[in-house]
Amino acid sequence: MSSISRVSKGRRKIEMKKMTKESNLQVTFSKRRSGLFKKASELCTLCGAEVGLIVFSPRDKVFSFGHPSIDTVVNRYLTRTLPYASRDTIQLMEANMRELNLRGLNVQLTKFTNQLDMENKRAEELKQLQKVVEALISLEKT
Incomplete structure (x- = not known):
């Protein structure tokens, strides 16, 4: 019996550079944004952290995530960074x-x-x- 071995490339590292194809860029942005917001939510839940995240899409749409709210987190950040x-x-x-x-x-x-x-x-x-x-x-x- 001969064994046929299959050669696969497996998971490969994706080169980090801006995508050229507009449709691929938009899909990737949406997926990555969802993942980023999910991780921020998990950080809030697991650690009790207050998180504020603002993302601008390639088409200049703004997306934000904040816990307890984006305004609360931004205000807290501004008042802490301006102690004087x-x-x-x-x-x-x-x-x-x-x-x-x-x-x-x-x-x-x-x-x-x-x-x-x-x-x-x-x-x-x-x-x-x-x-x-x-x-x-x-x-x-x-």
């Missing part, structure tokens, strides 16, 4: 963060308002179409 900051400076930083949050909420509000306007126009068009159909049905009956 005055109370006024810290209050100014907090006001700036609230303003950034308010801007984000305003963007969402504008988006939802535009969507609501489009849906209202669509509803009006459907009402008019319904009137036309009802008129045609009443004409057929006579």
